[in-house]
Amino acid sequence: MPRRTAGSGGTRHHTYRHQRLLRPDRGQRAHQGSPLPYPADLHLVTKVGARRGDDGSWIHSEEPASLKAQVHENLEHLGLGVLDVVNLRTAAHDGGSEDSIAESFTVLAELQQEGLIRHLGLSGVTITQIREAQTIAPVVTVQNRYNLVRRHDDDVVDYCADQNIAFASFFPLGGFTPLQSETLAKVATRLSATPQQVALAWLLQRSSTSIVIPGTSSVGHLRENVAAADLVLPADADADLDTITT
Numbered sequence: 001m002p003r004r005t006a007g008s009g010g011t012r013h014h015t016y017r018h019q020r021l022l023r024p025d026r027g028q029r030a031h032q033g034s035p036l037p038y039p040a041d042l043h044l045v046t047k048v049g050a051r052r053g054d055d056g057s058w059i060h061s062e063e064p065a066s067l068k069a070q071v072h073e074n075l076e077h078l079g080l081g082v083l084d085v086v087n088l089r090t091a092a093h094d095g096g097s098e099d100s101i102a103e104s105f106t107v108l109a110e111l112q113q114e115g116l117i118r119h120l121g122l123s124g125v126t127i128t129q130i131r132e133a134q135t136i137a138p139v140v141t142v143q144n145r146y147n148l149v150r151r152h153d154d155d156v157v158d159y160c161a162d163q164n165i166a167f168a169s170f171f172p173l174g175g176f177t178p179l180q181s182e183t184l185a186k187v188a189t190r191l192s193a194t195p196q197q198v199a200l201a202w203l204l205q206r207s208s209t210s211i212v213i214p215g216t217s218s219v220g221h222l223r224e225n226v227a228a229a230d231l232v233l234p235a236d237a238d239a240d241l242d243t244i245t246t
Helices: 026-032 064-078 102-113 127-134 154-163 182-190 195-204 219-230 235-241
Strands: 044-048 050-052 058-060 083-089 117-123 141-145 166-170 210-212
Touching: 044 064, 064 083, 064 102, 083 102, 083 141, 102 117, 102 127, 117 127, 127 154, 141 154, 154 166, 182 195, 182 235, 195 210, 195 219, 195 235
Parallel strands: 044 083, 083 117, 117 141, 141 166, 166 210
Antiparallel strands: 050 058
């Protein structure tokens, strides 16, 4: 699967939206303001397996009936007859659990067979869980928390590359705790780039199937993120960045 970065101004792109994981309906309502039909090169990736409570808390919701309802809600709110990709969000969203996901993933596989979903993915999983899912249906993407300073899932990144599964790093710039490193800043200065661009470039060059889903709040910020795809990190920069630890 080719690397894609959200973009504009002629950049072909994949857009990742965590539907139903925002405050109820907020993500889909934002899409409802977009012109339909969606552009042919715009691919929406949704996520099911949890809901936001009225207080903003996370509510695990992986029961079969709930998963089916979440898929149908996504279809309705996005105005689609079929979802491009649906990721199953596990209870251990940051990874670290080896609990079986067979029952939940089977529910999504059945909806795929019904023609409501084109492709299936996973989020917050281990290699064991990916392999379990692959015995049920093909997995096209894995979305785990991973970035320059949080490399706990190195083995998952490598496994996905070996299996030609797109590995999407969420919180690629640290999320609620933005990446801060003197080494990162120095490398960015040497390359005439921003630290954020260097961090994104490192992820894109980490494996052959690596993609990123950085958040953005402005067109200027979006263009800055897109420019990271063209930033090539030389060997000495890679070596310096590898000294960064959590």
